[in-house]
Amino acid sequence: MALFLANKRILLGVTGSIAAYKSPEIVRRLRESGAVVRVAMTENAQRFITPLTMQAVSGYPVHQELFDLQAEAAMGHIELARWADVVLVAPATADFMARLANGNADDLLTTVCLATKAPLMIAPAMNQGMWQHVLTQENLQILQRKRIQVVGPSEGSQACGDIGPGRMIEPVEILEKLSGLFAHGGMAGLRVLVTAGPTHEAIDPVRFISNGSSGKMGYALAEAAHEAGAIVTLISGPVVIREPEQIECVHVITANEMYDAVMRKIIDCDIFLAVAAVGDYRSKTIAKQKIHKDQAAMLLELERNPDIVGSVGKLSPKPFIVGFAAETENLLEQAEAKRKRKNMDMIVANRVDTKVGMGTDDNEVMVLGEKRVSLPLMPKQKLARELIMMIASAYQAKQ
Ligand code: PMT
Numbered sequence: 234m235a236l237f238l239a240n241k242r243i244l245l246g247v248t249g250s251i252a253a254y255k256s257p258e259i260v261r262r263l264r265e266s267g268a269v270v271r272v273a274m275t276e277n278a279q280r281f282i283t284p285l286t287m288q289a290v291s292g293y294p295v296h297q298e299l300f301d302l303q304a305e306a307a308m309g310h311i312e313l314a315r316w317a318d319v320v321l322v323a324p325a326t327a328d329f330m331a332r333l334a335n336g337n338a339d340d341l342l343t344t345v346c347l348a349t350k351a352p353l354m355i356a357p358a359m360n361q362g363m364w365q366h367v368l369t370q371e372n373l374q375i376l377q378r379k380r381i382q383v384v385g386p387s388e389g390s391q392a393c394g395d396i397g398p399g400r401m402i403e404p405v406e407i408l409e410k411l412s413g414l415f416a417h418g419g420m421a422g423l424r425v426l427v428t429a430g431p432t433h434e435a436i437d438p439v440r441f442i443s444n445g446s447s448g449k450m451g452y453a454l455a456e457a458a459h460e461a462g463a464i465v466t467l468i469s470g471p472v473v474i475r476e477p478e479q480i481e482c483v484h485v486i487t488a489n490e491m492y493d494a495v496m497r498k499i500i501d502c503d504i505f506l507a508v509a510a511v512g513d514y515r516s517k518t519i520a521k522q523k524i525h526k527d528q529a530a531m532l533l534e535l536e537r538n539p540d541i542v543g544s545v546g547k548l549s550p551k552p553f554i555v556g557f558a559a560e561t562e563n564l565l566e567q568a569e570a571k572r573k574r575k576n577m578d579m580i581v582a583n584r585v586d587t588k589v590g591m592g593t594d595d596n597e598v599m600v601l602g603e604k605r606v607s608l609p610l611m612p613k614q615k616l617a618r619e620l621i622m623m624i625a626s627a628y629q630a631k632q
Contacts, residue, residue, distance in 0.1 A: 239267030249277025361397025419625030546576030
């Protein structure tokens, strides 16, 4: 697998786990891939492996102390935080995860992690019981919500004799994940917000108005953007597909909830992908009890839901906006009109029938923006990767 690590500045944090014996191999492999590596070690890491070893493999003095006058005079902790293109902590202990999740800055490594603007990736390593403990799992969720990439752990026999999850993933896998942050997809480090799936607009406690969106297209795009190195947040309506790993997911039911979730997350977002089939209307009243069919006909009064992408289009500055249009007739005219009306940079037009569009595994689209490009019938995952490449280059061209 090609690695995109040449000339990248990697700060490797090493914490106190037996897996620290693999840290020199990580450094060696990173340097072989052309990266420049500096190492910061916690006090406990130094019980497992010496700073001298890490200095020898990295070619730079190792950063150990927060209050070290000599080190601060050479490259201080803030300078180190600014220097890094990415901070990788491998191995990351349960204690380190807890301190980071808590926002502690009680040693050099946690201070740098808080001070840096670079993406943060951690490779946990610990006893299986510690990993599965509810507190570690809660810390994990906090870190993932804060967009810290957590890679691994893997399962297997452990140094302590236990068998289970908690082993640090192999250096070669860590490098592949790290390289993903700099992948040629042009989305490295970009913040991407994706809406997916339908919304449910309640009529009574057991009924709702909705549509046939499965969420497959939106989820595939979220995963493809993540693969291309983006920091992705997925806002999903009610779907039955599995939450993608490593992606922050916010679950909503109604269009109003989706609107609120988008507006909370849109600040700092570089690209907004509006893939959701949002309900345009909701029932004006929601019956408290189940409505019984004692009338021959019934009238339902509907009112408009907020237009999410339309509202994002009015922001200043606004992110790069890619909308979708699912149509049964006049596909291109309808889509182009929506693109202009909602101030989108691009719109992906898909026909809806039994084989393509909504609820299906495959899709066939026409992309309307600066150029018009048609993408033939293919699985939604493959299509998503192609779309992400196109969106990334259109975004870069606009900068
Ligand atoms: O989920 P799947 O089964 O994989 O199906 C994928 C899909 C067909 C749902 C998807 O590819 C798609 O086309 N999504 C858009 C559906 C649509 O027709 O939306 P629209 O024409 O109602 O809206 C146009 C755009 O405005 C969309 O980007 C939509 O997300 C957005 N919108 C619409 C209404 C609203 N209140 N707020 C919005 O943001």
